[in-house]
Amino acid sequence: MAKLALWGSTALEVYRHAGEALPLAGYPADADLADYAPIAPSLRYLAHCLPWLSIPFHVVVFSTQQRRNLKDTRCHIVSENVAKTNFFRVAPGIVAPSPEIAYLQACARRSQEALVLEGIELCGRYALDPTSQALLEREPLTTIERLRRAAANHRDIGGCAAAKRALPWLIENAASPREAVLALLLSLPNHQGGYGLPKPRLNHPIDLGVLAGRVADKSYYVADLCWPEARLIVEYDSDEFHLASTHLAHDANRRMALNDRGYRLITVTRLQLNSAQEMDRVALALARALAYPIRFRVAHFPDRQATLRTALGLPR
Template sequence: MRLVLRGVSALAYWLSAYDIDEQRKGDRKVLYDCIPTKQSLDYLGKQLPQLKEPYHLLVPSWIREKERCALATSRYRYAAGSFYQAENGLYAASPELCFVQLGKTVTTHELILYGSALCSSFAIDPHAAGGLGQRRPLATRRTMEQFLNQNAGLTGVASARLALPYLAENTASPPEIFLQMILGLPPHLGGYGLPRCHANYRLEPSARARHIAQRANLVPDCYWPEHRLALEYDSNAEHLTGRQATRDATKRLALEADGITVITVTTAQLRSPLAMEAVAHEVAQRCGVRLRQRDRRFPARHRDLYRRGWSLDELFAENWLAESSDAGAIPS
């Protein structure tokens, strides 16, 4: 028995994974004899309860569509490392291959959001505080680009290439990805076209700033080094205690003590196009740039971007998400 996850099912697996085990790589041979059966699908549901039906699976040749599945056929000669073993008998398309597969079925905004999540430093985990665990990024823009160059014949590569330059890396939550999309995407994609920032950029503070913050390093959510500008996302889910609020306040004071301008964005602001327009103007002013001339497509694409939002809940089984011990924890 063998099943191979593709597309949104592979994405849900990776976004809930805490690491990527290089020792569990597989090649195109994993596609042999991977025909879904009721027994194998039941096993999949038990081993990976975060996945929702229908399961998106890859098969080597055409078979009649099965219940509970969305099948895709492929005879492409995948290189080593294109698949990873998730559980015994269960494989998932690599983060890079998953990104390409998504290019065939999702919108540009979704592809940027999902690709950025694969390059993020968070894992969706209903049992973790705030609904998010910490991890190292599973992929980077560089590894994505290398895969695209090596697999130019795959369907979905063209869409993936268009989205690749706009992927955010090392973000710590879905709202942080959305924040970068609003500020950084070009106007024809509904963003304000501002200079790219660094997510969770590690700074070594001065002695004075260390004394204020009581920590050895400062890590702004978004940072423009050349302009000494930081943007902090003030997430409701992460600020439930006075201790956390105090920690964040001292972080801002420490950054300002080192001559760094700090802009704070709340969840309410992020949800408001009008409020984010004001934030974009402030960031542009601090960076010494003018907001780019808006493309005639901007209003419609901006609305599309907000309709998409930042929630990733649609990727996961509702029962699995409901296991959260912290109501409303996963940022949405």
């Protein structure tokens, strides 16, 4: 069987679409490193096995002798420090560095906004189906603390410095890309185009208690974005037209249950998220509720905001 070791951005793309809690199993890369020299048959196998991967493929070589001039492929020599770490089996015959190492490797070739978003995805509870882009539920592949430890232990990786700049803005537990984007818009600092609000907790469980739970017909509620100390919840609603009476009744019962527990619930729709002007209004309302005034102390904030929104895949 052809063998191949993935590097950085290609490994991250595999992890981004992994519907299970990869890595599947530790694989000692130093057992037979010579077998992982990239050759044309192994790359054809990769393209066949994972046809949705972006080109060029980025692969690991463990020595200068393993470098190849192959079409649509970039070879990256890894340090001895990285070569001694476990690589993980992501498909038959294909291994990849840990999510933490792959993230550090890719950081040298990403914008700050992309680094933060990709870090949130690794620490999140969703993956993207590579054939349909539907969301798949999974356990997080890593944590912020594990990424931080990897950056401290692998300073020889080129993207380490960029990763350290991105780590303070990562948030764990996102359940969808839009939740992650909304949290970043609200919490990134002004100089990066965000509103600079305190970071929320994502998918935070709230015990509704016995009485409130009877109203909502459940014992707990999972808040999309939550600031527990301020008893404030933001719920992202991708469907702004809820006309069914049963859905309206459910929303009303949920709000009553949360109000009974002292929480204020604010809903943000897809249309609001897609409008910079509407998000300005949402951010100001949240700032008042958090008693955390927004102060734009950077020049040309609208331009920075537009750049951030573009990087996050939103209309300017």
